[in-house]
Structures are given as structure tokens and as C-alpha cells.
Amino acid sequence: MRLAPELVADLLTHHPRIARALRKNQLVDEGILREWLMNVGRRSAVEQLAHLFCELLLRLKVVGLADGTGYKLPLTQVDFADTTGITSVHVNRSLRELRQSGLIELEGGRLKILDYAGLRALAEFRANYLHLSDCAAA
Template sequence: MPAQKLIERLQALIGLSEADRNKLVNMPNTVKTLADGEYVLREGDRAFHCAIVMNGFLVGQKVVRGRNQILSVYVPGDVPDLHTLHLLRMDHDVCSAGPSTIALVPHTFLSNLLMNSPTLTHAFWRETLVDAAICREWVANLGSRDALSRVAHVFCELAARLEVVGLLQNDQFRLPFTQQNLADVCGLSTVHINRTVQELRRGGLIEWKGGVVTLFRRTELARVAEFVPEYLHLSDGKRPEIRTPPVGAFRGDFRNEARKPATQ
């Protein structure tokens, strides 16, 4: 069902009535399967649909002086171009990172839906505000954190957002990104990304192998990342149980452990 993850996502933000859930279930849509790197919309395009992510990951990105910067990552249940209901012309690209499946819903239907449902209008408006909050956190991540915290923060955030829609199992989630994708998210070179991921691995915090990320000590990873999930504005039942101590309370010990030679 195209709207299933969207319903789960909105339920994590605000309760939906059965009538509102049925409206989402019965939305007219066109399901489309995307290959890695295939575009949903390009900068300058005029949008006539909104895309719901059903499976896989989409990214918002922009090329600046020949370098690609990933501006946002969208997981199942997200609507990466919801803003095009009011801002019709795209100011960045949206494309697939790895294979993905989306459902395209006409603007005309969504506009009528929101005019007739105050609850859904509130839910979608809240969703755009959460998207803005995530954007602010990403600006802080790129501008103020070092490489280790930056990369750890991305893993923590994706785990929290995937957990909301049931795609985090035993602290594992699928991530079909390449190291170049992660470099484009974090504003780092692939060489720097490789070194940073290896440091997290040597510290016993993560494994990233075969397109699957495993978080071994999630609370300690959150400490390294300085990850405080309040900016995701999840309901109490969906908020990760992470207690993050003051900044720097764990970092020194982790770095020392990570630099020790690996034992056989």
C-alpha cells in the first residue's frame, strides 16, 4: 500500500482518525521504481505531483562549483517535495540513492484533501516544520562538528527515523549508500569518510557491511555524535531511549580506544 509508511510517519507526529487514514489509503497515485541515481525532479523543474517514499532512500542535492552536496535524506514515509504544493519550481534536485520505490500523488488531489481535512492539514504542516528542524540540525552538523561526530550523527539520525516506520530491527538497518554518498552528506572526501568509518568500527560502535548498518552501542554512538533526538519532534512512544551526557564526556575515551591496535 503506497501510503502505509506515510500513515505510520504521521501517526508518530499526530494521531489520525480512521476517516483520515482512509483518505490517505485511497489517494490516487502512480507507483514508480527508480534505479540508483535516477531523478524524481531536477532543479528548475515544475512539479505537478508529490512523491511518497515507499521503499529505499531519496536525497535532495545541489551541485556547487562542480561538487555535489546532499542537502537531505528521505526515508520511507517521507514526502521530499511536499513544499511544491506552494513552491512549484524546484530549487534543487531530488534523486534516488540506491534503488527505491515512490508513489506520485497529484497536487490537485492533495490540495483538495487538505482543504477538507483540518487534521491532515495540521499533520502535513507539522511535517514541513520537522523537515526544517532537520535542516537546521544538518547546518549545525556541517558547520560545527568534526568528521567523527558528523558521520556518527548521520547514522544516529537515520536509525531514529527508520525506527519510527519499523525499519530498524535489532539496531540494524539497510543503507544502500556508497562512501561517496556519505561523503556528499557530510561534506568530506571519500578518503576522510573511509578513515572515519574505520575509526567508528575500531571503537566497536558500528559495522557497515553489505549495505547493512549495525549499531553495537547506540548510546555511546550518540555520545560521540552529540545526538539529541528532540529536533526530530517524535511522540513520546517513538522517541529513542538515548540519554546523551554533556558534550565531551565520552569523546576522549572513545578516541583512545579507537586508536588501539585491533586484537585478533
Template sequence: MNQSLPTRSPLIRKLERFTPLSEADRTALEGIGSHVENVPAHRDLVTEGDRPRGIPLLLEGMAYRYKMRANGARQIPAYLVPGDMGDLDVALIDRMDHSVGTFSPCRVAWIKPETLADIQRSHPAVARALRIGTLVDEATLREWLLNVGRRSSKERLAHLFSELLLRLQVVGLATENSYALPIGQAELADTTGMSSVHVNRSLMELRREGLIALSGRTLTILDVPALKALAEFKANYLHLEERGAA
């Protein structure tokens, strides 16, 4: 099905936080998707070992990158929220080295690498914003490595929840302290390097301390400054400062 991205798509909202975009830049981005598909929860968008089929752009829902061990153990090193893309340089590789799955039902636009390359050549501001986005992905991975290696169990969850609050606020999917969290405890365990039992215990501690509330698939952060302080959360690695339009 051939569709264009909606005006003021999450991609545009995100990239405008990295650098000012002109109306021509926005117009180019609105038509970037060659086709859009609806993907159910708990399905792979990308499977390790497959040939790349294009660059996925998440329009709705939440997805994640992951790696599997032979024994079935999984590690999740990144979340994708609306406005996030898969690897921009997939045209340079023959086979995917990781998988991308969906936490929730997702709408995904598939972008042809040559289309994105043409836009980057014709729109330097878009090229700059996409490059910053790649640097942010790398910086985020460093934070997640610190999370797993050096933060306590409560701090790991507090940092993850604080990061998601800001990332979802940027694309209009979070209030000042609440957002949908379609992620189970087993998936949080695979993200933070803990067991599901340890995740459950840590969530209970955060609740008892009056920092969070979970109702169904909605997370409410009851004390945002205190949660960020617990996690030592500093948002500078996300580079999401407000910027004016060109």
C-alpha cells in the same frame, strides 16, 4: 497505474507521531496517491529547473535532495525515507530549485496538490501533522548545517546514523540498532561535506571503536548510547513522540 496507499502506510505512521489522527483522517490519507510508480536506483524523481509534476511521497526505498555546482560538485542537504514527501507547496512555483534522486529502488506515489489541499481543508488534524512535518524538515536542515559546520568527521557520521535509526524505526524499517543503508561512501561524502577518503577513514575509526558494523548495505550500531553521545544527538528536533489515536 491507479493505486491507493496501503493501510497503515509509512505516511500515516509518521504523521501519527506528530498528532493524533482519527479513522476518517487515516482513510483520507490511504487514498491520497493519484498514481504509484517504481523508480530504479540512481534516478531523478525531480530535476532542478523542471516544472513540478506533483508532490512525491516515498513509499519504499530511500531518496535524497541535492544541489549541483557547475563543476559537478554535489551537496546533499536531506534524505527522504518512506513516509516523507517532497515540497508540499510546489503549486506555488514554476520551476524546481533543486533535484531529488534515489539511493535505492523506490516506490513513489505522486500526489496532486489540489488533492492534498482538499484533505487539509477537510481534515484539520492532517493539516496540523503536515505542518509539523514541514517544521521538522526545517529543524533537520539546521541540524545538518551544524553537522557540516561544527562537528568533527566522526561526529558527522555518528549524528547521521543516529538520526536515521530513529526515523526508520518510526516507519517500522529499523530494529533497535540496525537498518538497511543503501548509501555509498561517495554519497556520504556529499552529505557530510567530506572527501570519500575522509569518510572511509572515519568509518574505520567508528568500527575500531566498536560503535558500528557495516555488512553489505546493512548498518548495525553496536553501542547506540555511545554513538549518540559522540554525536551529541538529541532527538527533540524530530518531534517523534508517541501519541494516542483520536
């Protein structure tokens, strides 16, 4: 849906809470873009998947779709490959490495994070780019 420029200008001028929300949304979008550029350019396949799992945990937690240890993740290895830009064969090897390291379990369309601190360290994941509350990011 597109908003007319006049409507956006009116919202920004006369509705400061909406303006603040729009600015925060833009900051989050830009932060995610920067992190995914890092994923593609600098992180290994294992680190990319670890980063994805950490990001999804926090984002799903905020909206009540994840508990402290995991969430539903009904994606195939081809879906992971498309998301990360690596081959499905490499996804398979990387998931196996994450499992063997004792960091995750992925069964029946559910991801269980066994060692969040270890997964975060592997991914060099810092949640500040998501601009979540301290409670949600903890």
C-alpha cells in the same frame, strides 16, 4: 507535485488533521535543516557520520525498516561523502574510527549499531527535532 494555493487554503481551513500534519512536516523539515547546518559548520567528520547513523536509525525505525540495532544501508563511501560534504578518504578514516571505537559495524550494506548510547553521545544527538513519538525515539 504542486498544489494550487486555493486548495491548500481549503485544506488548512476545513481539515484540521491535514493542517496539523502539514505543520508537523514543516517543523521536521526545519529541524533537519538546522541539524545539517550544524553538521556542516560545527561537527567533525566522525560526529557527522555518527549523527547521520542515529538519525537514520530513528527515522527507519518509525517506518519499520530498522530494528533496535541496525538497518540496511547500501551506500558507498562516495555516497556518504556526498551526503556529509566531506571527502571519501575522510569518510573512510571516520568509519574506521567508529568501528575501532566499538560503536558500529558496517558490512554487506548493513549498519549495525553496537553502542547506541555511545554513538548518540559522540554525535550529541537529540531526537526532538524529528518530532517522533516517545516510543519511536526511545
